[in-house]
Amino acid sequence: MKQADVVVIGGSAAGIPAALTARRHYPEKSVILIRSEKQVLIPCGIPYIYGTVGAPDKNLIPDGGLQSNKVEIIVDEAKELKPSEKKVILASGESVSYDRLILATGSSPILLPIPGIEKKNVYAIRKDIPYLQTLLEALKTTKNLVILGGGFIGVEFADECKKNRDINVTVVEALEHCLQIAYGEGTCRCSLEVEDYLTKKGVTIITGASIEKIIGDESVTAVKLSNGKEIPADALIVSVGVSPNIGLAKEAGLAISNGAITVDTTMRTSDPNIFACGDCASKFSFFTGQPSAVRLASIATTEARIAGANLFEIKRKNPGVIGVFSTAMGNLTVAIAGMSESAAKKSGFDVVAGEAEASDRHPGGMPGESKMWVKLIFNKANGELVGGVVRGGPSAGELINGISACIQSRMNANDIATFQIGTHPAVTSSPIAYPLVNAAEMALKNMKG
């Protein structure tokens, strides 16, 4: 039997930083990481395998970081967890005992119970190299690809699969617009611009419709939509969300809530020696404390850094899910942090928003220019920032993180309107036009009006 002070189950966006954080905070402790994959995929990079990056083996997380930090890696499947014996049993028969355990078992893609879902050439987005390789091969002969789900993964797959391929790509989204779960009801500019971008690239977008039936003998040949239409399809990708991997924890008797392993704000499960983080762990909203269904690699890493630091002494507290999303297509980057206006209203907040737009260079003629548009959403009652939306060029990916810092620090519109920025002609908007600051000013104006 193997033994370690700290055992981590799972080797992706939660498991790796959990192990590294344990190492940093408790350098004297031994750390073992158990994972079932020989090599680990970069989860957010999966859509890019099918276009920009080109192959699953170019989208891997190297093991160097774990190795140089003396984290022992065991490639095997954890089959059983025995909390009373503080022991994990592996598929190989080997067992590993722990003093503290971190469950970072992740999630699996949901496959909706659509008639025909079992047919060949129907794909989920599994984090599995051979499986993703099979999809890559299948796309070589695919003429008509249908993607079910117009969330971030769905639209990214649509854009990437269309690149350098003579292929018809159709996205089927049940809601009124793509990315609506993030950007909210109504017509957020970010949703519309992504739809517009994809349409211009030749992607067909069908919204307000679901797939009722998957047609074909062995393989899919067409899909029948809820609106009665039938679309030819020789491959179908289903990207409609994920379900936490809780089997191991559930069978071991750990508490479960809302389909995830119950954790408190220290990331501890119902067993005081077991922590959980990432997609498998329960989540709550930063804004309301209510259960949150948001699952992101970036949330997983944050939770892992809390869990890893708290193993032998409580040092950090999980403030809850803010939810920071971004995606990019061509030179268009759209991002959101916190609540959209409609999500805030649904949760019972009275909010006020402000918007501003400017060139992200100054003067506008500087190379690499995009329009940067920022919308900020404030709680009217206490003035705190509860959400931010950005549409811009590549630097929008960092600007949204600045906004997330403002949300986490509970900054108000006056704080942001007078917040000390740095600017430069080649990399940002001008200080006068800086849209983050001006959006806060506009929100203040709208608060009064």
Added chain:
Amino acid sequence: MKQADVVVIGGSAAGIPAALTARRHYPEKSVILIRSEKQVLIPCGIPYIYGTVGAPDKNLIPDGGLQSNKVEIIVDEAKELKPSEKKVILASGESVSYDRLILATGSSPILLPIPGIEKKNVYAIRKDIPYLQTLLEALKTTKNLVILGGGFIGVEFADECKKNRDINVTVVEALEHCLQIAYGEGTCRCSLEVEDYLTKKGVTIITGASIEKIIGDESVTAVKLSNGKEIPADALIVSVGVSPNIGLAKEAGLAISNGAITVDTTMRTSDPNIFACGDCASKFSFFTGQPSAVRLASIATTEARIAGANLFEIKRKNPGVIGVFSTAMGNLTVAIAGMSESAAKKSGFDVVAGEAEASDRHPGGMPGESKMWVKLIFNKANGELVGGVVRGGPSAGELINGISACIQSRMNANDIATFQIGTHPAVTSSPIAYPLVNAAEMALKNMKG
């Protein structure tokens, strides 16, 4: 005699946002902006006139924002201020009376008292279109350009003047390294990489030397350095800092401190009806409260937003100068917010730093990749972030603003290590490797060690 509720003197990075903020916060008040320039240059864009942008008239701040916000523009010079009569006398003889006045008179470049400084082809960086046009013309026949001062403006001029010109460019810097005032003593990577970039482009950098004498009859022909060397020069650009424009205020009897118009934390001068902001106003450090000599367009706009909002009711407070700098050359962007390690130590802080580096894409092969390096500096006594340094690609320009938000919110290393980021393969580092978060982790490790 003209009359307005609010009169702003100065039409650049302080004057414009001061007028716009007054308009937003007091929509019923009339606002007049007096400036001596017919057209206003983008101050930070001036170096780019000589390369990327190409001409002064492509580097202008349009008047549209002022006009659409009903700010009346008077192009004239304010010659005299009579606080007792609440009146400004213009060069044309016209006078303008005010209820509240904002002085945003800016600064002028310093010309050191070097023998020969009056010679032809010796240039300061004046915010003056015909003057800058003259320099542009002069560069057409210049074979040997010497730039005195290796601060941000100096290195930017060196890079831009070298572009598309058959010209020898030499930067002469008195300190050990370029950008040392910002990045501190020792060998900050950002200083070294900028020097390296310029050297590879063919710029000669001479540090630890000053100019003792400017040689030539009417025009400069060479400069004699403190190290005894003589360098041929048919043009010399002096970029060694600025001096606040305080003549108007001083003659009117307003209090002056450290060569600038004295203001309190509401941006009010010694006269309760007169505010000042931007380069002309006194400044203090966010960290120590001591006088600050940092003068930046971005600080000017922040102060203007405080002054404009406070005119008739105190709404905002100036927390003091954090100081956020960035510059970019080719694909290299370097930035700093707050105190460098050596500046913090000089001010009496006991600090601990942490560093991390990662690709700013994930996987690394995604287009537009740069290495992103972050160093964070914390006050050991209370754990607060007091400085951040970034070296990366273009998105470093927004990342440094996120760091500035963290400084302003007095976040500590645990806050930053667990701060909720958003990431995307095409626009940021991976969530595991995200260098801002990992630099905070490394600082925590170093705090213990």
